[in-house]
Amino acid sequence: MTDSTISAIMPKPITGPLIWLRANLFANPFNILMTVLVVWFLAMSLPALLDWVLLDAVFQANNVRECRAAGSGACWAFIGEKHRLILFGLYPYDEQWRPMLVVLLLIAMVGVSCLRRFWTKWLAPMWVATLMIVGVLMWGGVLGLTYVENARWGGLPLTMILAFVAIAVAFPLGVLLALGRRSNLPAIRAICTIYIELVRGVPAVSLLFMASVMLPLLLPEGMSIDKLLRAQIALIVYASAYLAEVVRGGLQSLSKGQYEAADALGLTYWQKQRLIILPQALRITIPPLVNTLITVFKDTSLVVIIGLYDLMNAAKASFVDPAWRGSSIEAYVFVSLIYFAFCFFMSKYSQSIEKRLAKSQNR
Amino acid sequence: MAAQPGETGATAGTPIPKAQRAVFWNDPRVRGIFYQIIAVALIGGAVWWLASNTIANLNARNIATGFHFLGREAGFEIGENLIDYSPADTYFRALLVGVLNTLRVAVLGIILATLVGTIIGIARLSKNWLIAKLASIYVEVVRNIPLILQLFFWYSLITEFLPGPRDALNPMPGVFLSNRGLKFPLLAHEFAYDLALLLFAVGLIAAVVVGRWATKRQDATGRHFPTIWVNLGLIFGLPIVGWLLAGAPLTFNAPSLQGFNFVGGASLSPEFSALLLGLVIYTAGFIAEIVRSGIQAVGKGQTEASLSLGLTKGQTLRLIVMPQALRVIVPPMTSQYLNITKNSSLAVAIGFPDIVSVANTTLNQTGQAIEGVAIIMAVFLTISLSIATFMNWYNKHIALVER
Numbered sequence: 001m002t003d004s005t006i007s008a009i010m011p012k013p014i015t016g017p018l019i020w021l022r023a024n025l026f027a028n029p030f031n032i033l034m035t036v037l038v039v040w041f042l043a044m045s046l047p048a049l050l051d052w053v054l055l056d057a058v059f060q061a062n063n064v065r066e067c068r069a070a071g072s073g074a075c076w077a078f079i080g081e082k083h084r085l086i087l088f089g090l091y092p093y094d095e096q097w098r099p100m101l102v103v104l105l106l107i108a109m110v111g112v113s114c115l116r117r118f119w120t121k122w123l124a125p126m127w128v129a130t131l132m133i134v135g136v137l138m139w140g141g142v143l144g145l146t147y148v149e150n151a152r153w154g155g156l157p158l159t160m161i162l163a164f165v166a167i168a169v170a171f172p173l174g175v176l177l178a179l180g181r182r183s184n185l186p187a188i189r190a191i192c193t194i195y196i197e198l199v200r201g202v203p204a205v206s207l208l209f210m211a212s213v214m215l216p217l218l219l220p221e222g223m224s225i226d227k228l229l230r231a232q233i234a235l236i237v238y239a240s241a242y243l244a245e246v247v248r249g250g251l252q253s254l255s256k257g258q259y260e261a262a263d264a265l266g267l268t269y270w271q272k273q274r275l276i277i278l279p280q281a282l283r284i285t286i287p288p289l290v291n292t293l294i295t296v297f298k299d300t301s302l303v304v305i306i307g308l309y310d311l312m313n314a315a316k317a318s319f320v321d322p323a324w325r326g327s328s329i330e331a332y333v334f335v336s337l338i339y340f341a342f343c344f345f346m347s348k349y350s351q352s353i354e355k356r357l358a359k360s361q362n363r
Numbered sequence: 364m365a366a367q368p369g370e371t372g373a374t375a376g377t378p379i380p381k382a383q384r385a386v387f388w389n390d391p392r393v394r395g396i397f398y399q400i401i402a403v404a405l406i407g408g409a410v411w412w413l414a415s416n417t418i419a420n421l422n423a424r425n426i427a428t429g430f431h432f433l434g435r436e437a438g439f440e441i442g443e444n445l446i447d448y449s450p451a452d453t454y455f456r457a458l459l460v461g462v463l464n465t466l467r468v469a470v471l472g473i474i475l476a477t478l479v480g481t482i483i484g485i486a487r488l489s490k491n492w493l494i495a496k497l498a499s500i501y502v503e504v505v506r507n508i509p510l511i512l513q514l515f516f517w518y519s520l521i522t523e524f525l526p527g528p529r530d531a532l533n534p535m536p537g538v539f540l541s542n543r544g545l546k547f548p549l550l551a552h553e554f555a556y557d558l559a560l561l562l563f564a565v566g567l568i569a570a571v572v573v574g575r576w577a578t579k580r581q582d583a584t585g586r587h588f589p590t591i592w593v594n595l596g597l598i599f600g601l602p603i604v605g606w607l608l609a610g611a612p613l614t615f616n617a618p619s620l621q622g623f624n625f626v627g628g629a630s631l632s633p634e635f636s637a638l639l640l641g642l643v644i645y646t647a648g649f650i651a652e653i654v655r656s657g658i659q660a661v662g663k664g665q666t667e668a669s670l671s672l673g674l675t676k677g678q679t680l681r682l683i684v685m686p687q688a689l690r691v692i693v694p695p696m697t698s699q700y701l702n703i704t705k706n707s708s709l710a711v712a713i714g715f716p717d718i719v720s721v722a723n724t725t726l727n728q729t730g731q732a733i734e735g736v737a738i739i740m741a742v743f744l745t746i747s748l749s750i751a752t753f754m755n756w757y758n759k760h761i762a763l764v765e766r
Contacts, residue, residue: 024492031491038493187399191406198740201747203705205719206739213732217420218413298509305712312512328519336508336516343507 063323078327079334082318086335089154089309089317095146098137099157105130105137106160114349127168134161150228154309156338158228162300162310166235167243167293173236174243175282179273181244182251192244199241204299207234212306231303239296246288250281284357290350294343301339311335417733424730432729433458439724441716443632454725461721462742468635468717469704469746472642476703477696479643480650487655498651505648511709513645518637518713528625537617539625544636546618549629555609559602566601570594634715638707646703653699657692658684689761697754704746708739718742 025035056073058066059080067075079086088096109130112118118126138157141147153161180192199207211234216224225233254277262272282289301312309317315331318324387393421428437457438450445463448456486498505513522542526532531541537548550556570593577588618625631639661684669683670676710717719739726735 024490027490034489034491034494038491038497185395185399185402188402191402198744201744202740203708203719203743205708205711206736206743209719209723209739210736213726214736217417217732220416221420221423294507298507301509301511302709304511312509312515316515326523328523329516332512332516332519336512339509339512340504340507344503347503347507 064326067327074330074333075327076330078319078324078330082321082324082331083334085155085318086311086314086331087155089158089314090152091154091157092146092148092152095140095148098140098145098148099153099155102134102137102157103160105134106157106164131165131168150226153228155314156311158309159297159300159311162232162235162303163293163297165232166239166296166300169236170239170243170296171289173240175247175278177240177244178247178251181248196241196244199237200245204234204238204302205305207238208302208306210234211237227306227308231306231308235296235300235303238299239292242292242295243289246285246292247281249288250283250285251277253284254280287350287354287357290346290353294346294350297342297346298339311338426730428731428733430734432725432731432734435729437725437728439728441721442714443635443716454729457721457725458718458738461716461718464715464721465704465707465710465717465719465742466746468638468642468707468710468715471639472646472703472707473700475639475643476646476650476699479647481654483647483651484654484658487651488658502648502651505645506652510641510645510706511712514637514641514709514713517640518633521633521637528620531620531625537615539618539620541625542633543625543630544633545631546625547629548615548617551614551616553609553612553614555606555612558605558609562601562605563598566597566599569597569601573597632715634710634713637713638710638715641709642703642706645706646699649699649702650696653692653695654688657688660691661687686761693754693758693761697751697758700750700754701747704750705743708743 026032052073054073056071057076058070058073059076061067061070061075061077064075064078067077084093084096088099091099109127112126113123136142137145138153138161139148139150177192177196180188181196183189183192208231211230212227215230215233219225258276258280259272262276267275300310303310304313304316307313312335315335316328318331319327388397433455434453436450437452437454439457440450441448441457441460443464444460445467446456446460448460483498483501486494487502489495489498521544525540525542528539528541528543531539531546533539539546573593574590577590581587616629618630620626665683665687666679669679674682707717708719711720711723714720722735722739726732729735
């Protein structure tokens, strides 16, 4: 049957705003009751929220007292005054175009990585190159850029660098750990399993504590690593264990025939993994991998606890200024929006990939 | 083991002449042993190197290793404690207070997040467009903002924007909400309440017995027994009857304002409230998604088949849909419960004295960094393992038994 004959047989769909309302809001008494309750709740809360965000908000003021006197809503003047501190931390004011560029570059790279057209063997080298450029821009000291020590890094670029470097280093580590956990060699399997379970069994906070208080003890005298690197190591350790479990899930979902076929072809272990197993396993794991990336991105905010000025801590520092004390909610809302924008985009992307994978598997 | 040509050749029955056999370093088994020796040697070497560095560092700083410090006087205050504690107590007791605080947040958080998350998960599947939309907005917002940020937000809201004790919000008689936390009345100690509690326990045990008996009888005779109603009566009816028999007393120990603060009643500190609120709201977003996908995983045909067999809607939900949905729900739920427990360690950021925060104070005072971190890790590993063991037992209990 062609489409036209089907549509001739089919009854005309009954649509219209009223019918939609009846089906979706007033289907039965319970539904009507719920709709009324929700509408009442929205009628009570939305106007107040709108007042706070927009109508009673203050956009021009010199300090928090003027702000509160001018209106009962949010004090967005505070964000206007402090947004550079929140976004870039203590980075030298005149050089802040560099972290800005870093943020744009990383966002562009994320965008590129999301497009299927760029899923080639060049993607990994491109990321390595990008991270090197990021390093040059942030540190400086070459090409006429003044040197900025990493103790002064902060804000959004620091959050992004922590997250992306953690993932970039932890990903190959995670793949190796996952392979190790499924290895036939008992000693290697035991080592990998213990590592993964130990790291996943304890909170990320304790890993950060460990990195900040124990690393100095573990290293020989004279060899010291700064706070940023310690936090980065803790995040890598943390991310690698979770990525390993994600990759293991992908490895387990492959049928045994794939392994046996590779063995029958006489491929070595590494050829088998590189050419047969990993390309299939990793494709299945893209959605959970993106979810892990979101988790790591959110969990970079834990470095607050060891005193790095990432986006979260920079926001906390912004309302310490006596002139703006009491503007914490505005600061938190502002950084929430930034975190939300990144994580929401990534989760939507992961969902779309998931749909596409499901389609290709149902073929 | 299909990867081993030597083995497959040997089992095929035609022994390979010795000359044709590969040299021994091409034997996968020999290679395997070789790689493992290398791996163990590398790890062992690294551990030895780190340990010797640590010992040298500790000697240089005159820090004695070991857990002797646990017996010494702690000397710091802890804001909240479930057991008696004073600064004169030992570090061990201080750490115990911390562990109990962690457990309190974790247990309450798990119960509340499961309730809220289940409601929101079901709401996301509601046929009512407004409710489904609101629930999905909740899930998206909550899941995409870092937990620690949400904790700071709630803490800030409670401590900075709620009124002081003198003009505390009073949403219900006896309940006060101020920047000192939440104060609420508690039942005063009476014999009737003890009796009710005892009968509640008796009712629970009786309910289990009745449930077993009813299942057995139905298996044997096919006769149905209204277990749910009888058990509800046993669990809640018995304590109420006991309470009525004891004279139905209603005495509250209500908080009241005296001077600048509240006296009497029970209270939740701002730190505890913010932590619990943040954990519950955040984790409920994840649990909602788990519940939703679990319910969606049960095919529509199951419900239709059940209804056409003549089961009621309630029976369909209880006997057909829920058992199948739970199989999908329980494993990811386990990891959410573990997450709540681990995330409760963020208490350290808002100053709630959980185990991480107490251990942190301890290691700052004593310099026993390694022992402090080891204690934190041991506590969390123990809790994680206990939850995982229990949930695995439960999962096995509800898992599909295939013949």
